[in-house]
Amino acid sequence: MNKDALIVGLALFAMFFGAGNLIFPPYLGMESGDLWPVGLVCFVFFDVVVSCVGVFAINKAGGSILAIQNALGKKAGLALNTAAIFCVGMLIAPPRCAATTFEMGIAPWFGDAIGLLPFSVAFFAVVLLLTMRSTRIIDVVGKVLTPLLVAGIVVMVIAGIACPLGPVGAPETDTVVADGVLAGYQTMDILAVVGFSILVQESVRAAGYRDKRSQMSVTARASLVACVLLAIIYGGLTYLGATSASVVPHNVSQAELITMIVWKLMGEAGVAVLGVVVGLACLTTAIGLCGATADYVERITMRRVSYRAALIAMVVISLLICNLGLTNIIALASPVLSVICPPFMTTVVLLLFRDRIRSTWAFKGAAAAAVAASLVLTLHELSGAFAFVEAAPLYAYGFAWLLPSAIGGVVGALLGRRFDSAASGVSAPKIEQVHN
Template sequence: MFFGAGNLIFPPFLGMESGTDWVIGFLCFILIDVALSCLGIFALNAAGGANAAVEGSLGRVPGLVLNTAVILCTGMIIAEPRTAATTYEMSIVPLFGDSVNMLAFSALFFAVVLALSIRQTRLVSIIGKVLTPLLVLCVFVIIVTGVVYPLGEIGAPLSSHAAQDGILAGYQAMDVLACVGFAIVMENAARTAGYTRREDQLKVIAGASVVAGALLAVIYGGLTYLGASSALAFGAGMDRSTLIVEITKHLLGNTGVIILGIIVGLACLTTAIGLTGASASYFERTTHGKISYRTGVIVTVLVSFAICNLGLNAIVAFAAPILSVVCPPFMVCVVMVLFKKRMGTTWPIKGAALGAFGVSLLTTIDDTYGVLPAIKQLPFTDLGFSWLPFAIVGGIIGAVAFKAIKGNKESKAVA
């Protein structure tokens, strides 16, 4: 489910811009996209489930707002529409040109998504047993060919911010956000497969997360390398979708374009199915059954169908500021929820999330409108982590405040 549109188009573009620094960009990308995503699946389930973990850490209303924002981003507003738009631009247009229009294709694409996700119990079986093995095989064909027959020498970096570019690409891939819905899907799948004890569910989910993380890291490493080796061969200026098409065409000719079309279709279809099921399951749980799973599936598909016709570049453009605000506080929650029992209180999590959110919001406002230039002077801005020191400070303030209030209550009780 994790390997979708962004996972295919962002690593090669990152490699092209990073040049000889491609390993740095790649490592930062997998830190955000792979490590935190797979950790998040386990952490949220270990803390009682995706809904309970975040809401139990931030409070019911802030947790509900953050969870819902995450689900909307990964579902019907950004990630799912992007799957159809990417499939059209990278699978349909290179093979058929303008003879197939976007509206007709997206209607067919989401009809298939609807048919394959309407039954909740079939989700993981369809994706895991059929679609993903084909996807991985096709991706490996392109990567191995590119390693054995390199496109060219790796040149100097086109960007001086390889680490920051890797982090931002990790945000755009959106897997770290998808772990909210995917954690629910994995929990349902484990239970359906016969793992009724909580300990057994966590064990099988942890194992699946490790396997997924290893495969994703290998695939991303290969795709980033292909992009790095293409810069001198193709030159700068290509957009994300065009770059991977040209790389594949150069390596495998027209046959490669067909293989890429299959890869894109499978990658986007698996992710769209997973996101549809995750969104529907989330709203069913959140509304206590008032919005049924089937209703959630239908609404998610219809809204995604409407938005995807804006086109891939438009979706990527309006997604960037939204993700830059939502990702940091959510990542803080995912990491800190692992230590919630040891902390004995949720105050540090609340303080850290608030610190991350505040700075991310101000940074995004400056990136969009250029009205807060002082923000660029914050530490770690070049790495894309300007929010991190404030998250740490917020967490410390939360812990100190909790101890002070607790100590004051104990003093009054003794008196």
């Protein structure tokens, strides 16, 4: 493991590890009881493994922009890429990061003395300052902010291991596996892989790796570092939740649970540590996403919009959205993410098998079916107009789009064979005539 791979891996860990990643595992542990390792494995697979391997797969398949476009076609790929990265890099995640930091790290201590507007201005000023040079993002996050973030989490976990809040009891749910899968899915980290792939690619090149083989070697090891570190941290947080079941009320929210755990373990000092952890987790994620989105805009506009101009626009828009408040941001984000995430996740997962999938029709069929299914499901969630979808397999777990997507992929693959063979049959005589 060389130094460059370690730094990139640490930065990738911190960019993936946002506030949602901090609050989901303890709640999963509380509900899973002594089956918390099972829930943890499911959570880690659907969040950590899919996302970290996705970064590697996208870069291997041609890069963060070309990979999706090569699979779905230029227009469809550009549309899906842009929708995903604008959602997580500007419209949803950075505003939510700032609002979450305010509500969990500032408001409990200062109340109304510091409002959301002045805090968000300061938050995004720091983000802007630390992202003005895209090639420096990985260094700043990996070398400086990540060690502080990890240290804060380790302090909380060690306190919980040394003095457990209570015994780990029986599970409080019969759906531990499903809960772990759903929690991993709800982090929506998969949508960030396009933007983070850009930053990883830029950082690896800036470190002096010019040929594809050496770049992929560093990317693979960096993804492994992020994957292992995320899994370890999630394991500690899930264990904290499992030990809290007998001492906290079970009607608490996910954010309230982690706050109560830390309060009982470490008192006011622990809540202060939690505030620092939340702030660093949100800051590193916002830095990564804003920088990646600005880099993406520069690329797709062929540098007609500069990185710095795009970055300033991203930060200003995120600042304005942030002041809608955390509750409103979450309410607005939910239906948007419900439509975008299924086709994007489907495409990224299929890219892992790019060498075995001969036709792009399979990608197109799977993504198109995922879009259609997710639109119907989202409309039903908003209006209740399509009650029949509740009978679909995996509906209760948020994966009712999975079967239609699989069917779409199979149909697309079959159509691809037919049209590809027809095209080759037509083109063969023309080639022969030219040679004759």
